[in-house]
Amino acid sequence: MGACMLSRTADHLYWMSRYTERAENLARMLDVNCRMTLLRQEEDVVRRRWTSTLATVGQLEPFLAAHGVVTQASAIDWISFERSNPGSIDQCLDRARDNAHAVRGTLTSETWETLNATWLEIRRFRRDTVSSQAPGDFFEWVKFRSHLARGVIQGTMLQDDALEFTLLGTYLERADNTARILDARFEFLAPEAAKSDDAGDYYEWSALLRSVSAFEIYRKVYRDLITPRRVAELLILREPMPRSLRHCMSRVQQTLVKVANSRSSETLRRAGEIHAALQYGRIEDALEEGLRSYLSGFLERTSDLGARIARDFLVSEATA
Amino acid sequence: MGTAPIFNEMNADDASVRPHYSPYAEWLAATPGERILEKRAEADTLFRRAGITFAVYGDETGTERLIPFDIVPRIIPAGEWSGLQRGLRQRVTALNAFLHDVYHDQEILKAGKIPAEQVLCNVQYRPEMQGLNLPMDVYAHIAGIDLVRAGAGEYYVLEDNLRVPSGVSYMLEDRKAMMRLFPELFARYSVAPVEHYPDLLLETLRAVAPGGVRDPTVVLLTPGAHNSAYFEHAFLAQQMGIELVEGQDLFVDDEIVYMRTTQGPQRVDVIYRRIDDDFLDPLAFRPDSMLGVPGLLAAYRAGRVAISNAVGTGIADDKSTYPYVPEMIRFYLGEEPILANVPTYILRKPEDLAYALDHLDELVVKEVHGAGGYGMLIGPRASRGEIAEFRARIIADPARYIAQPTLSLSACPTFVESGLAPRHVDLRPFVLSGRDIVMVPGGLTRVALREGSLVVNSSQGGGTKDTWVLAC
Structure with missing residues (x-):
């Protein structure tokens, strides 16, 4: 330590x-x-x-x-x-x-x-x-x-706990924000759009990708047409994409391992659970559930995680 | 006394440049005016970007103001400094001896050297400290002694700051800025370094930890980011590599002080506090204080934690105690004072009061508990109305005031709107007392930027200069 x-x-x-x-x-x-x-x-x-x-x-x-x-x-x-x-x-x-x-x-x-x-x-x-x-x-x-x-x-x-808490804030916030941006886009376009592989409005989807610096990344990863399904997959499930939910939650989990204390095991478990669902999840299942419901579930879990982090580390009670 | 001669740090009376300033004067003459202007602007940017600011109370608009920095250094020859250093060492030794005595056997009061009721009835006297033994008997670990020079260049001690003296961060930042802006000047002068001050301070704080603690945890206790000296608190904590804590970060359990960390409670051994006694512990002092730590005084009295400076040092730097410091030096050390006091009228004494009331237009009158240049009268510069108003306040409560002749503080060339002009300066060296008494050569030079002004306090629009003690 x-x-x-x-x-x-x-x-x-x-x-x-x-x-x-x-x-x-x-x-x-x-x-x-x-x-x-x-x-x-x-x-x-x-x-x-x-x-x-x-x-x-x-x-x-x-x-x-x-x-x-x-x-x-x-x-x-x-x-x-x-x-x-x-x-x-x-x-x-x-x-x-x-x-x-x-x-x-x-x-x-x-x-x-x-x-x-x-x-x-x-x-x-x-x-x-x-x-x-x-x-x-x-x-x-x-x-x-x-x-x-x-x-x-x-x-x-210095690579110590101060840096870890700084990173924790960055990645938790980014996970939340990417989920919101995605949610807003899918709502604005067609709620059902993601189910089809219809390219839909090319410009709308490419704009979404650009807003999270993912346009070039999409081209590199898929070398194919822009479809809503792949956009969702890239921004939710792709680990190497630095603004994806999975990448962010992976970093959150790693950080929580490093700063763990005697109170934080449940928080770490929940972070692991969220990450595992992204790591082993399939985009088809998310689309089946409905992307907006999937994302609002995600936002609820990350907000719970934020509250737990605050309780475990940030406003620690006097243990006296 | 406005016509008294003013000692100019750079120029002698015959307008020739004093020898220790001549390399600077030559450099200045050879440097184009535009370059100086550029450098002044650059200095401003450096300080603003680094957020080296000072919050001014009672000023809504400028809650974070830069302290003006002047690029002309105040230079002190080596020989002059070594005399000052001996005097400072002597004075601080006597002040600490006085504090130990007052809170133990009170020999100096018994000997009648200082009126006992003036000490014991003073609000700065803390009965809680009576009989408490401190490591090495040191109370004022950090002392800021304000020095001024009068007409012929002789030094006087204007006041002793033994509670929470501030300004050392500006001393360090001013040097950093000067070395960055004018490296060529440091090639012409051999300037004694001051950058190791944080190391000396940390060493001092570690030395005064409670007995038996081998590797003490030292923290700096700040009132928080809105305090006027917050920059300095953060700066010193960082330079020493210690935690900067607020009252809410600490708690006391079974007379042991802990800080709340992400890994649970961690014990604290030494608190370098930058808050006044009154706010330290709501259970012992002001109950409405949100800044302090409940139970801290009990832990302190049990010898489980060191507080620096000690509680109760205010009794030694109170302006009503100040006139007696030369007597303390004789009493405890059997020596004659090396540094002179400014002659002081103690208005609780009827004959001094009578004299002062007759001469208010030539005296400086100060509140005994005041600090920061607030609540003072500068007779020669005051209007008739102001004098009359102050006279009434003095008559209502004479013991609250002292009076001193208006010294014509020495002046140092300073860049102002119209170019280079002399402005009054003082000097605050910082004296550290732990296992030994140590100080870095120099201190903080404050400068009154308004023409003719004698008030150098940063809270009143004063600026600062780098102070160069020459190495040889």
Whole structure:
């Protein structure tokens, strides 16, 4: 066992990386939506698309309460910058930085400075310009700041429990986010689409793949037409795909093995169970069950896992 | 006294450059103005990106403000420093002897050297400490002694900071920035290094662990990320490789202190605390404190944990105790003080009070428990209304105040809007007492950036400079 670390420190590191990862995935989701809007600009399609996106990130109700009508610019603004929206990119980066600030002594100075610089630099983007004219640059920037943070963490931090809790946050968040992105797409397209091997709307599926950096990977893995069934398989069951549910849960499980303590055996067992279902599962069975029901089951289990991790490691009770 | 001569650190009275500044002056003359501007901007970026900030209380907009950093170093010749060092060592030794005495036999009070009621009725005197034995009898493990230079360049001790002195991180960051910005200057000067301060500090903290602990676990206790000195707390914890903890991370069980870790409770032996006595333990001090650890004082009194600085050191750095420090040096060490005190009027004494009330327009009046430059009157700079208001406060409670002549603090050339101009400076060396008394050469030089201002506190818009003690 390495030197142990404060539960509170682990908590801050875990949330620092969860919020960083969440900001990145929000940017990915918005980016792909903007691209798709360029292809199909019918008003009702655009509105349905953004409504679906707001629902995916759990923001539809507060958004409607504030704006009434869904438009592209207002949705982008809401998800990117709205301060009263705790789930906006701006607020995620703010919280990532707050968490880093609370443990800046545990981070390498490069890591702290990267997160601090992100927080300082977001102010140079002007809300109105980003949402109505050139959102792409902003999304690209968010993604690269996240890449940079991850690279700096892995390239400079000591390989101890502090790093493990940072990774735990990243992969658990990514598993959750990929599942949500997938769920939203299947809902937006055709609920039954995945059952057929009909190529459907090629652009919709390729956009989904691009949103999780999987377009080139798909080509490499399948060397074939893009079909909804294979897209689902790639993003759920393929281990080598770094944003797939299976890959993420495999990393979560490995990390939990490394940081295990006397309370965490049940948490580890559940993580193993989720991973095993992905490792030995077949996409046909998931489609048979219905992809949306399959994914919501997955989201429930990962959220339970998150709660258990918090209880076992992050807010440890006084054992006195 | 506004017309008193001001000692300039760089230039002598005949406008010639003092010898230890001449290599710098030559370099400055040969360096184009644009390059200096560039370097100043670069320094700003360095500090901002690293988040080397200071939170200012009562300022909503600038909750995280940079402390202005000035690129002109404050240079101290080797011989001058060695005299200061001897004086600091002597003074801190006497202050620790005083603390041990006050909390044991109180010989100095019995001898009538300091009025007993002034010590024993002071809120900074902690009865909880009476009779408690500490490792090596040391109370103030970390002391920040503020020095100033007056008219002819003579040094005075302005105050002793023995509770939670701060600023050492700026000393270290200023040096790092100077070496990065101006490596060529370090080729011209042989500057004594300060970078090993965290090692000396850790060594000191380990040395004062409770007896019998072989490999003590040391932690730094911070009030949290919103405290004004949080940057320093995180910085020092990181530099020493110790955990930075908040009160909620610690708990006491059966008079043993533990921290909550991902692997369960781990025992803590030494707490370098950066919170005041009042907040340490809600069971012993302020019950409303959310920052402290319930039961900590009991564990401390049982000798199961060391707290650094010790509880109750405030009685030795209280401004009402300050006038008696030269007497302490004579009493405990049988020596004459090497470093002078600023002459001080103790307003609890009727004759001093009468004098002060007659001369408020030329005196500096300070609250005895105040710190950080808050709640003071600088007579020569105050308006009539301010003086009248302060006069009423003094008359209402004279024992709360001391008064000193307004010293014309020495000035050091500093970059301001209009270019290079002299600004007042002070110096805070950090003295560590554990098994030995050690210090790194130099300290934190603070500079009052506003023209004519004597207030160097960072909470009041002061800046900092790198301090170079020359190695030879």
